[in-house]
Amino acid sequence: MSSTADLTSADLNEIRQSALGAADPLGVAADLADAARAGRLADPQDAGLALTLAAEIAESRSKLDAALRYVDGALEAFGERDDSAAASARALRARVLYRTGRGDEASAEVEPLRPLLTRYTDAAAYVTAALVVGGRAVEAEKWLTEAVQEVLAERGATEPADADDAGVLFFLLQQRHRLRHALGRQHDTHDNLAERLETRLAGAGSAATTVDLVFLAGPEFDRLVKQTEAYGATWDDHRAGLERELVRLAGTGRADLVLFPGTADGFTGDPASAEDRAAYARKLSTGSARLPWPPERNGACWCGSGLKYKKCCLPRSRG
Structure with missing residues (x-):
């Protein structure tokens, strides 16, 4: 990553897709943080996004102190913003706190985000992941169930007709469906709806x-x-x-x-x-x-090739 050129929003998206396949992902995280703090972003409003991405990269490599430092910087950059990106950063902070054993702080961070599940799909994913990491998967299922019920009530319980109409409902149903499978739950009416929509939307190219x-x-x-x-x-x-x-x-x-x-x-x-x-x-x-997924960088690749992950499929994410 360049140390001089301003990073655009498109650059950040590309880095998000390729960072885990980089030769030095922690170096990428440090560069992102430096770019945000030194004003080397084409859009200064992207500072929070850059620091959130840096935090995610650090967390993926179990560098939790660095992840917490970066995500705290992200929240400072977001300031009073009340959107999906800021909510996702707060949920990410909760997830990192859970992983460092600071459960009370993590819960205090994630609880206020509960009403946002029906507003922001990205934030819903981060909130669910944080609760699961914190050993609160059963509560995550309850939160998702209530969010699904809220969206269905607003729709008048009508099923989406197509992909454009599915929106947040389909996302919440799928999040809930996967979580319930991990918990060993029997299918219920919402699970059945998730599978009906999955089949219907798959035929529509989604x-x-x-x-x-x-x-x-x-x-x-x-x-x-x-x-x-x-x-x-x-x-x-x-x-x-x-x-x-x-x-x-x-x-x-x-x-x-x-x-x-x-x-x-x-x-x-x-x-x-x-x-x-x-x-x-x-x-x-x-x-x-x-x-x-993912295996360790020096571990056997998930594809069964017999090669180390870093020499086989890890670099493919950059293609």
Whole structure:
């Protein structure tokens, strides 16, 4: 990252997508913080965003003191702003505090954000992640349930007709659905609605996250690519797409990310069909087979290539 050129909002978005694949992510975080503090941002209003990103990078490398320092700087930069970015930063601060064992402070930070779940989807993701990290997953489920019920009440309980109409409701339903699966809950009416919308929106080109996180090992990919290139034109494309999606999700505050290993024989239906791919992803997500992400930089890559992560898929997020 340049030490002299002003960083634009587009630059920050690009860094968010690629930072975890950088050779020195902590150096990237330090550069972002320096750019914010030295006024090297094209838009001074981006200072809070740059420092929040620096905090996320530091947290991902378990540098919690640095993460807290950066996120405190972000909140100072945001000042009195009451928007999604500021709310996300406050939730991120709570998450870092939970990880440092300062649970009371973390809870005091996250509790006021509860009403914002129905306003800002990004903030909702950060709030949920903070509660889960703090051992409050059951409360997170309750918060999401009440948020879903509030949005449904405002809609008159009508189901979205398309992707544009789905908005915050679909996001909240999916957040809740994933959390309930992790808690081992039985499906309820909201879970059923989440799956109906997922199938409907997948057919409209808005496949759910689980579709994007189906991983096919080399031989399995080679068998399915003969029928469709929906999972990538090549195995390298397939792995790069997964790595970029995981980095993107991590940047929204998602924790405990996993991939779902798939097989050609296990796929029933037409792999070229978005609806069938969504159904297959749902099936995989209910099973026990999953690959945690990210591995350690010097650990074995998640794709099974036998190479170290830093020499295999980690750099693919920059492609």
